[in-house]
Amino acid sequence: MVAFLERAAADPAVVAIKMTVYRIGDDTPFVRSLIRAAEIGQRSGLRYVYAGNLPGLVGPYEHTFCPGCQTAVVQRVGYRILAVSLADGACKNCGTKIPGVWT
Numbered sequence: 282m283v284a285f286l287e288r289a290a291a292d293p294a295v296v297a298i299k300m301t302v303y304r305i306g307d308d309t310p311f312v313r314s315l316i317r318a319a320e321i322g323q324r325s326g327l328r329y330v331y332a333g334n335l336p337g338l339v340g341p342y343e344h345t346f347c348p349g350c351q352t353a354v355v356q357r358v359g360y361r362i363l364a365v366s367l368a369d370g371a372c373k374n375c376g377t378k379i380p381g382v383w384t
């Protein structure tokens with residue numbers, strides 16, 4: 282399983298990795314592979330990279346960041362939204378439009 286994730290993390294054709302995990306530790310090859318995949322996506326220029334569904338285990342990759350100023354415009358833990366910093370679909374800090382449906 283981890284070897285599969287590591288290969289997927291390094292494959293530029295992979296845009297999403299989705300898996301069901303029941304229980305997992307916070308420092309496992311699985312979590313490290315997901316974080317590595319997110320880092321690669323970010324370095325490759327993707328604007329919105331997530332490594333969610335592991336609440337509290339993936340650092341900043343649970344949040345949505347503004348590509349204009351890097352402010353965390355939506356902060357999450359798992360599926361729970363902690364804070365939103367948008368006004369009319371734009372970053373409150375710099376005004377960059379953030380695609381999505383924001384209610």
Ligand SMILES: [Zn+2]
Pocket residue numbers: 347348349350351352372373374375376377
């Ligand atoms: Zn911004």
